Amino acid sequence: MQIRNSVLGLCLTLGAVVASPAANALTVYTAGPAGLAKQLADDFKKSTGITVDVFQADTGKVMARLEAEAGNPRADIVISASWDSALDLDKRGWLLPYVSPNAATVPAAYKGPSYVAQGLSALAIVWNTQSGTPRPKDWNDLTQPAFKDKVNMPDPAQSGTALELLSGLQAAQNDTAWKLFSALKANGMAIAGPNAQAMNPVLQGAKAAVFGAVDYVALGSQASGEAIEVIFPSSGTVIAARPMMILKSSKAAADAKRFIDFVLSNEGQARVAATFLVPARTDVPSRRPSVKDIKALPAENDADRAGRQALLERFSTLYQRK
Amino acid sequence: MEAATRTTATRPAATQPKATRPTATRTTAIRASFGLTGATIAALAVLVALPLAFVFLQAIFPALAQGRFTEPFGHLGRTLGDPALLELTLNTLKLGACVVALAALIGIPLGTLRGLFNVPFARVWDVVLLVPFMIPPYIAALGWIMLLQPRGYVQQLVGVHAGPLLFSFGGVVFVMTLNVLPVVYFAVSRGMAASGSRLADVGRVCGGGAWRCFWRISLPLATPGIAASLLLVFAMAIEEYGTPAALAANAGFFVLVTGIERRFSEWPIDLPGASTLSLILVALAMLAFMFQRRLMRGRTFETATGKPIDVELRALGPWRLPVTALFALVALVATVAPLCAIVATAFSRTLSGGLALSNLSWVHFRAIAQTGGDAMQALGTSLALGLGAALLTGVLGLLVAYCVVKTRTRGRVLLDALAMLPNTLPGIVVGVGLILAWNQKWWPATPYNTWGILLLAYCCLLLPYPVRYAQAALQQIGDSLEAAARVHGAGAVTALVRILLPLLAPSLLAAMLLVFAVASRELVASLLLAPTGVQTVSLFIWRQFEQGSVGQGMAMSVVTVLVTTSLMLTVTLWTQRRAAR
Numbered sequence: 001m002q003i004r005n006s007v008l009g010l011c012l013t014l015g016a017v018v019a020s021p022a023a024n025a026l027t028v029y030t031a032g033p034a035g036l037a038k039q040l041a042d043d044f045k046k047s048t049g050i051t052v053d054v055f056q057a058d059t060g061k062v063m064a065r066l067e068a069e070a071g072n073p074r075a076d077i078v079i080s081a082s083w084d085s086a087l088d089l090d091k092r093g094w095l096l097p098y099v100s101p102n103a104a105t106v107p108a109a110y111k112g113p114s115y116v117a118q119g120l121s122a123l124a125i126v127w128n129t130q131s132g133t134p135r136p137k138d139w140n141d142l143t144q145p146a147f148k149d150k151v152n153m154p155d156p157a158q159s160g161t162a163l164e165l166l167s168g169l170q171a172a173q174n175d176t177a178w179k180l181f182s183a184l185k186a187n188g189m190a191i192a193g194p195n196a197q198a199m200n201p202v203l204q205g206a207k208a209a210v211f212g213a214v215d216y217v218a219l220g221s222q223a224s225g226e227a228i229e230v231i232f233p234s235s236g237t238v239i240a241a242r243p244m245m246i247l248k249s250s251k252a253a254a255d256a257k258r259f260i261d262f263v264l265s266n267e268g269q270a271r272v273a274a275t276f277l278v279p280a281r282t283d284v285p286s287r288r289p290s291v292k293d294i295k296a297l298p299a300e301n302d303a304d305r306a307g308r309q310a311l312l313e314r315f316s317t318l319y320q321r322k
Numbered sequence: 323m324e325a326a327t328r329t330t331a332t333r334p335a336a337t338q339p340k341a342t343r344p345t346a347t348r349t350t351a352i353r354a355s356f357g358l359t360g361a362t363i364a365a366l367a368v369l370v371a372l373p374l375a376f377v378f379l380q381a382i383f384p385a386l387a388q389g390r391f392t393e394p395f396g397h398l399g400r401t402l403g404d405p406a407l408l409e410l411t412l413n414t415l416k417l418g419a420c421v422v423a424l425a426a427l428i429g430i431p432l433g434t435l436r437g438l439f440n441v442p443f444a445r446v447w448d449v450v451l452l453v454p455f456m457i458p459p460y461i462a463a464l465g466w467i468m469l470l471q472p473r474g475y476v477q478q479l480v481g482v483h484a485g486p487l488l489f490s491f492g493g494v495v496f497v498m499t500l501n502v503l504p505v506v507y508f509a510v511s512r513g514m515a516a517s518g519s520r521l522a523d524v525g526r527v528c529g530g531g532a533w534r535c536f537w538r539i540s541l542p543l544a545t546p547g548i549a550a551s552l553l554l555v556f557a558m559a560i561e562e563y564g565t566p567a568a569l570a571a572n573a574g575f576f577v578l579v580t581g582i583e584r585r586f587s588e589w590p591i592d593l594p595g596a597s598t599l600s601l602i603l604v605a606l607a608m609l610a611f612m613f614q615r616r617l618m619r620g621r622t623f624e625t626a627t628g629k630p631i632d633v634e635l636r637a638l639g640p641w642r643l644p645v646t647a648l649f650a651l652v653a654l655v656a657t658v659a660p661l662c663a664i665v666a667t668a669f670s671r672t673l674s675g676g677l678a679l680s681n682l683s684w685v686h687f688r689a690i691a692q693t694g695g696d697a698m699q700a701l702g703t704s705l706a707l708g709l710g711a712a713l714l715t716g717v718l719g720l721l722v723a724y725c726v727v728k729t730r731t732r733g734r735v736l737l738d739a740l741a742m743l744p745n746t747l748p749g750i751v752v753g754v755g756l757i758l759a760w761n762q763k764w765w766p767a768t769p770y771n772t773w774g775i776l777l778l779a780y781c782c783l784l785l786p787y788p789v790r791y792a793q794a795a796l797q798q799i800g801d802s803l804e805a806a807a808r809v810h811g812a813g814a815v816t817a818l819v820r821i822l823l824p825l826l827a828p829s830l831l832a833a834m835l836l837v838f839a840v841a842s843r844e845l846v847a848s849l850l851l852a853p854t855g856v857q858t859v860s861l862f863i864w865r866q867f868e869q870g871s872v873g874q875g876m877a878m879s880v881v882t883v884l885v886t887t888s889l890m891l892t893v894t895l896w897t898q899r900r901a902a903r
Contacts, residue, residue: 027854034865053854058868060587061849064750067591068757071389074771088590130674155571157588190572196867197568200464203673203872205473206485217870224871227674312588320574 025051030079031059076250082160086115086243096246102264110241117241119277123165125231126218131208138233149188150208152198165212168238171304172297216276236297362721373755381597397594414577421559424499433510440635450653455839460564465660494570500656513547550790557745600751607746668877686877704859708842711780712834719788727796745786749846780841791833
């Protein structure tokens, strides 16, 4: 009898869990930074009374969930760490055109008809100051014998930002960039998973530097006392914007627009700045080197972006990735 | 060991209705038996078959996620034509085989000693050897990295590092084996304790030497448990993502799971490709499953006859000290070493500060306390989900095992296979399968986007543990017991609850504890399925890491391991006290 009751219980439990989340809530899918989305959601609720349900994961998981849900989309707003995903979703016609009035001071490069940057980060060399290696100033310095087997790079296949760096370097320098990649390979540079996985060995000192780490995470670690320095290479680096977009399938488009406005408001941008990201709006102060202080590589054109798959394959072959 | 076919001929009447004239009681028994099987099949269909079917469909129809059945097999050529595929498959097999071999090499002797002999501090070893299971594999891998990499804790303490050794195929096998060791250890020790001792004693009385009795009686009798646990280990090894990704990717060693993960995270997302690779994984596991069934076929392992079991464990004599040392060594390597690295990191203000008194700090624990209850809420959610998964899989596992071992229901092999499958599916694949299955518009109600979907995912992923453990135990229980109950008028359900369940309880409880431990720290499926606004422990930790706060992540791991361990200790002590009464 007990067993039959348990089976019954199982069925009941399965039935009971079908409760639906709060009606009228706004659903936001976002890729990092961890606390930011939650804070923005809380602030937004305080000022508008609209509940925001947040799903947070890395860009890959966010996109995988979007893709798997394509038949019955759930998200209203997507915040990605990779500009490419915005361009691609736009090309597929999934995005709702919207230009926020608060986006006026967002540079043209970081907004489009249906997407706008939430904030920006730059790719940098993160160097362990106690590693006994000379302080690197540019990407090339990491090919020096002092850095033999002591450099990590996030895997461009897993880290969207690392791929942007790869692509930006190739677009700007072409063959010179490939000489750099080959020299780094010859110097024993390791490809180490997503961003955090590349960084930890540098914190402990197993490696001396990361080639192309996301700067805001490292700046945060530095602020909490880690012996590292975030160095923006003299020859230029890639500025990675984190796009926000509204899905066309959203049933709460009006609220979604308000949320985008809110993130781009003074209050929202201050929250963004607090995480060591560069605010998307140029008229909001940032607590770190701003885009003006970082030498940026020239922006890529559509052809450069289109060639990324081939680029990734060439890089993967060079580093024998499967 | 006589052929099993003999025994089949004398199965209880309930499953052979034509052999005898059904009486009223028997008819009820038959109905109950059918009802039981039916309910089990229905539950498995929801839990396992449904998401798996969608993965299968996704592999065939590339546009399934968009709700279209166009271009069937459109993707197959490209995925299967990839020259890397063969290498990934062979690497996966190699990894699975090596982990199984090493886990058997360590787990079987340890489990045997624990099951048959009076090992000093036996209870302590049981708890300590369960801990690796409560440490999420990616945390354990990270712990080992921080321990052994250049300038890691070991080098800081004694001046040597083992970086090249760790970041290699061997390193992956080593770390993974330590992670899955509890599976073999507990299956073997419980199996041996339940059966091996008494019959081996008979062997001794009849003049057999100690070793001879072990090889001819104890070991063969424990084979179901050993084979079942090794199958689980194989499935876990080929399914695990974190360890190979963290340790072997650098050495250029890639497996199917890393390939699947890549297709899921590399833009553009390749759902059909990932699904196809998953099906290859499933096929590998099916081969292992069939191999295990072949191995077990034609043997019976019935040893539990209902007579009082002689629980007296033999004395170790002069071997007391070496055996204790062996247990201590394994516990040190499998549990203490990674745990030390985790604790050290949790208490270090900064990672670059290293092991220094001045670097010692509570700051990370304080930061967790300051999250405004977020951390505690995550812990509560994870524990509740772990408990729910343990109970549900426990009941279901028992039912599946019963239907497969004790009834002659047609399709029970299918049932068995279905219950095994999820363990071979990487968490992310189950996650996608569940989204595809439950996010359809035509469901009148759906658990998707509630905590219910996480429960479904954990139950699906972890069902194989109770099934395997209960099956191994059931195979050792003689049919005569149940038949006796039936003769006295008990129906199938009563017999199951009153006779079989008490005999199965130790194995089932061990399996449920494993489920609880694994479910309360599962990451990959949670990462994809977590409903908006719900946070689990693993997600909390992972977000800390992503944020660069390794110390906070490790502090949360310490808290979690402490809480889960004490919870499980309480349960174990409570059941032991009950059993003793």
